[in-house]
Structures are given as C-alpha cells and as structure tokens.
Amino acid sequence: MPAIQAKEYPKNLPLSVSFLGLGAMGLPMAGHLAAAGYSVTVYNRNPAKAEQWANEFKGKVATTPAEAAKEADIIFCCVGNDDALREMTTGSQGAYQSMKAGAIFVDHTTTSAEVAKEVYQIAREKGIHFIDAPVSGGQAGAINGVLTVMCGGDEEAFNKAKPVMDVFSRSVIYLGKSGSGQLAKMVNQICIAGLVQGLSEALAFGERTGLDMEKVLAVISKGAAQSWQMENRGKTMLENKFDFGFAVDWMRKDLGLVFDEAARNGAELPVTRLVDSFYAEVQANGGNRWDTSSLITRLKKG
Template sequence: MAKVAFIGLGVMGYPMAGHLKAAGHEVVVYNRTTAKAEAWVAQHGGSHALTPRAAAEGCDFVMTCVGNDDDLRSVVFGEEGALAALGSGAILVDHTTASAEVAREIAAAAAENGVGFVDGPVSGGQAGAENGQLAVMCGGTETDYARAKPVMDSYAKATDLFGAAGAGQLTKMVNQLCIAGLVQSISEGLFFAMKAGLDARKVAQLVSQGAGGSWQLANRHETMIDNEFDHGFAVDWMRKDLGIALDQAKAMGVSLPVAALVDQFYGEVQQMGGGRWDTSSLIQRFRKMDGQDV
C-alpha cells in the first residue's frame, strides 16, 4: 500500500479517491472548495490538506483530476503546488483531460526533481468513476507506468501505455472525437425513428445488437428519447475537450470536419441553456428545429 494524495474532488475525482482509500492506501485529499474535501473525509476517512503542497508532502503518488490546463498548472507548480513537496522517486499521475503540451511541460519539470510523471486521462464518465470501471489512457516511461498501474487499478478496469508523456492525452482526444461523431449519428437516427412513427426504444434495442451498436446507443437511448439530460458528461466539458483536439489537429495539419461540425452543434446546445446537459443532448437540436419545447 502507498501514501497517495488526490487533488481535485469533482464528479470524477471524488469517487476515484474513494476507491484508493477502499483499496487500503493511505489517502490525503485536496480540493479548492474545502467543504468538499471535508465531506470526502467524513465519508471515507483519510485526511485533507489546505494546499496541494501540503497534500503531496511525503507521498509516494500524487493523483490530479482538475478542469483544464490552467487549473492543472495551478495545483502542480508554484510554492504551494504539489511538485514543490515531492521527493525523488515519487510519481505524479494526472487524470485531467488536458493538452499534450501541458503533459510534456509537467513531465519535464518533474524530471528535473527526480519525480516520475504519467498523463492518464480517463474515460467512462461519472458512472465509471463511481463503479471503479474507468479506462485510463497513459503516456510516460514504462518504468513510471509500471509503478503507477497497481495504484490506478483501484479505479480502473483497463489501462495501457501509448508512448511518452502526452501520448495519453492524444489518445483521449481520439476517444472524444469518436464519441462526438457517434452521439450526432445516434441523435439523427433516434429522431428519424420517432418522426417515422417507430417505437424508438425497440429500434435502439435491436440496433444495439448489430453493427450499429455502441456504448452510447445502449446506455443513452432511453434518456435521449425521454428528453432527460441532467446526468453524465456535460456539454461544456465536451466542448473544452473538442477544442483541445481541434487545436492539436490544426497544429498537426490534420482536417477533422465532423468534429468541427459537431463542436458547432454543441455550441448551439449551449445557447439553448444546455451547457450542463449530458453530451447526448445533441438530439435537442432536432426537437428545437421541429418546433418542440426543449
């Protein structure tokens, strides 16, 4: 068992840190809103710290899961950042969905202090975090990954290493690009089925068993049909992720026309007041165009 700090107790980080404690690790947490850290300790035990540096003091591993590149830099760097407290041989694992650039930046800074680094963005949503069934896409050295994997296994059903620092973030971009295209296609298909007078539930259930099946269709068709989106992965966060992927693609000279179009569609959902709706709310565009209340 290891001494582990977990920084960032959002909808993903809160249960992930809980799985670490349940697995027997000594866990100290930090969250920008102290009340959430206090609530976590009341539920799971362990302890909380008032700064990232204090949380990381004496730890073997520090896990971060925050909002974006700037949030990540704020908890890693500086006098009160986690990196300032880590000794040689410790490993910093970042589960934020961020840019490959910031992953490489942190990896270089960590290496100067003898600290290992793994960028490990996750997929599986809030349910995956709560059930300990996340997929973790990693970048870093084989040595650092091998040391971090048993700790990540506390909340992961699958992990893999895809290359040097930044490779995990690049893999997560692939994940988000695939999801965006899928959700748009499913929205079109389900709305088409409803307008055609078909039982969209029966259609989705059968299509899910064939070549048109996907996790998104199997797990989101009912709430999409029922017009329920107060759950899951928020549109605001998907637009953030797609923006990272589109910027990366531009730097690589790669055209992503479907992703760019779906990003615009998500912008329309935000204008409808759906920034916190689940990403499956793309179907609301069709309802609105059809004159329905959304």
C-alpha cells in the same frame, strides 16, 4: 456524495497516496483508493468538500497541494484544465514543491498534450515523475470503478502506478512518451462526437416515422449499430433526460484541445468541427450543463 460501488480490491498495498481535486470524477476515484485500503490525503479548492469526503472515507485533508503531496508515493490529480494542472503541479503551493524523490504524479485531467509535456519535463528535472492519464467512462465509470485510462510518460513510472490505477479502472494502458495519453483522449473525443450526432439523427428520424423506438433500440443494439452511447444514452435521449455527468461545456473544452492539436499536426476534422458547432447551439439554448447526448435536442424542434 455518490455511493461507491463495491468491487474486489487488491490486498497488501502499503503505498501512501494523495488525490487533488474532488469533482464529479475525482471524488469517487479517491473513494475507491480509500476503500482499497490506501492511506489517502485529499486536497480540494473547496475545503468543505474535502472534509466531507474525509468524514465518509476516513482519509486526511490537506490545505494545499504541496501539503497533500509531501509524504505521498503517488499523487493523483483530476482538475479542470491546463491552468489548473499547472497550479496543482508547479504553482507556488503545488505538489512539485514538496514531492519526495521518485514520487509519481498521475494526472487524470483532460488537458493539452503540450502542457503534459511541459510539466513532465519539469518533473524530470526535479527527480520526480509525471504521467498524463486522462480517463473515459464518465461519472458512472468513476463511481463503479470501471474507467478506461490512457497513459503517457516513462514506462517504469507507469508500471509502478498501474496497480493503483487499477483500483478505479477496468483498463489502464501505456501508450508511449509524455503526451500520448492526452492525444489518445483526443482520439476518443473525436469518436464520441461523431457517434452521438449519428445516434441523435437516427433516433430523431425514427421518432418521426412513428416507430416504437425503444423496441428499435432493443434490436439494433444487438447488431452492427451497437455502441456504448446507444446502450447507455439511447433510452434517456428518447426521454429527454440529459443529466448524466459529462457536460456540453466540458466537451467543447475538450474539442478545443483537439482543434489546437489538429492545427499543429495538419489533421482534417470536418465532421468534428460540424458537431462542435451543433454543441454551440445547444449551449446557446441553455444546455451548457446538459450531458453530451443533448445533441438530439436540436433535432426535436417542431
């Protein structure tokens, strides 16, 4: 398991929490909650992974989402897609089957805004709360407890959950009604797609000129060209290293959500659609699980 990077945790927080989904992001996020002193119950489709987590962080393991949610004040979730979220919430063994009145379900999955609104409405009818809260910052951000969280839903429920989300985050922002968090995550992914393609083109261009690109990165990263992608992926792109977490397959899933939403709101996304086609090329070349900075591989041929 990735080592949880120490950070200063809040004290005297008696809430009971659960975490559904112990993937690359959920596992360290749940670890931070346990390290902060919360009583944490986890559920994972692979029970062995949940047991391993519990052995390391001294938490409890549930056999279903409903079991995990039964006594929890706040239920966190980080799974794969819309269908997985429905399974965790409204499924026959989902958390909604057992959540106590007033409990809060916080979903960190990147999903469509439509499914967020759907499960939010069902939660309201049951006297419970749902917050869509997708994250940015990648696996490293989860391990280091410095994620950015974009939230939609009822503000009162958000205010109760925010101090707990702060445990694994550096920025937790309320953006408005249900679905707002997911829409903000789409904005985030559009920005990243364009940034990574621009960085890829710049690095490939610079290499062809014969420049010492590590020195180039050192100087331009202190000016207007600076970005998180440049600071964290520029050097590894030059080294052809693409094993840093957020996979091409996941990015294309997220961009599919973007395009579905654009079809509803009429937004034009010519650059994003072009970059998505480039990611399709990376997939065709076997790069499904490479991280998103692998866009540069298309430009290094010959």
